[in-house]
Amino acid sequence: MQSRPRIPEATVARLAVYLRVLTGLVDSGRGTISSGELAAAAGVNPAGLRKDLSHLGPCGTRGVGYEVSTLRDRIAAVLGMETAHACVLVGIGNLGSALAGYGGFGNRGFEFVGLFDASPARVGQRVGDLLVRPMEELDAVVTGTRATIGVIATPAEVAQPVCDRLTAAGVRSILNFAPVALSAPAGVGVRQVDLSVELQVLAFLDKQRGVPGQTTPAALAPAGGMA
């Protein structure tokens, strides 16, 4: 039954989106929803949505649609959201503080069980409802809480050593916000999020479809004092 040989990663990412939309629909009391409407809410193609859902086995009623709460529970089960995931966060700077205080994680089954920073100035500060701990306690907290996910929000220079310490402590998945490519041992999943890359792609796509005929790079008159 649960032996789904593999679900494509792109599908998994979209399933997480469907799960969020469905949770909102449950709260608003919606009973059933069609693939077309759900696809519109998630911003995807209806056919693709049905194909994504087909990986979970049949979970809709033909002629009617999908039962919202049932579908949500099923996706949650497949994604492993039945139990909360314990995460540790290393690097409590600007971004780290925001991540620690961001409510969007806790609502979706992820809980930070430890915040760590190398700077003594940061250690002891309260961020959200946790205290920042020194790096020395990382290993103990990871093993003690069975945390499986590590989030790196440190400067780029120390991201690799932090990654090494996390994996050595037993963390199996790493979400890296530092702008460096991490190398981790086999069996450890690493996912890279580079915020400025997103901006650069955005800027390029705009430039690519931008005002045709404007080949001069000096186009954009710096009327504003943007320096």
Added chain:
Amino acid sequence: MQSRPRIPEATVARLAVYLRVLTGLVDSGRGTISSGELAAAAGVNPAGLRKDLSHLGPCGTRGVGYEVSTLRDRIAAVLGMETAHACVLVGIGNLGSALAGYGGFGNRGFEFVGLFDASPARVGQRVGDLLVRPMEELDAVVTGTRATIGVIATPAEVAQPVCDRLTAAGVRSILNFAPVALSAPAGVGVRQVDLSVELQVLAFLDKQRGVPGQTTPAALAPAGGMA
């Protein structure tokens, strides 16, 4: 000559990574670099890197490699990084404050020229080196600074109206951190970044390759001789 019909988006995203690595290499005084070494630093396949670079036309010397500074300038030109891009940021909560204070943008040619929030409590606060402005000034700032990129870090409920106001003011690209699918008029690029989706994909991949047969969530054998 410069009429590159189209560069795949996946390539553009990697070009941004190469640009970052190359900038670091320039600072460290490196003169030339081979595709293999650069690929390792960027975390990609050497052949793929060469294919990416082939979209810019020949920019390497056979038998030697790529000249670091030349290649960096060329990628910067293609990505449109010659001139800084002015961005406005809406929603100065936890995440918004972190984005405003994040140095990784300014170093890469993106500058925030306006921070906006609907809450009077936030307006007037200083974040980074800018003051938070009320939403009423958004239109004037966007037109005055010729800002082309808008970043949304608001709660999900108001993200769509904020998107509408940004596009009405003339913003052509939007980076959305709110967990909702935005609909924008044609000609406006929207890019979605959902942090919890990243975590969910990570958790799923871990579960998928995790200890087989262990359906109990309490599994986690610490005798890590796995791979």
Added chain:
DNA sequence: AACCGCTTGTGAACGCAGGAACAAAGTCGC
């Protein structure tokens, strides 16, 4: 009870991205 419309689920084609192998070319050494 049978028909009809609506929606899901699936099969097939298209396009794209990724990876490996090969040829061209330039440099270094003799």
Added chain:
DNA sequence: GCGACTTTGTTCCTGCGTTCACAAGCGGTT
């Protein structure tokens, strides 16, 4: 000046993701 080595740029191929289009199934209606 010539040969060999190194590295780029390109080409082919395999696999994946996405999209379109159709058959199957359920509910409501007459």
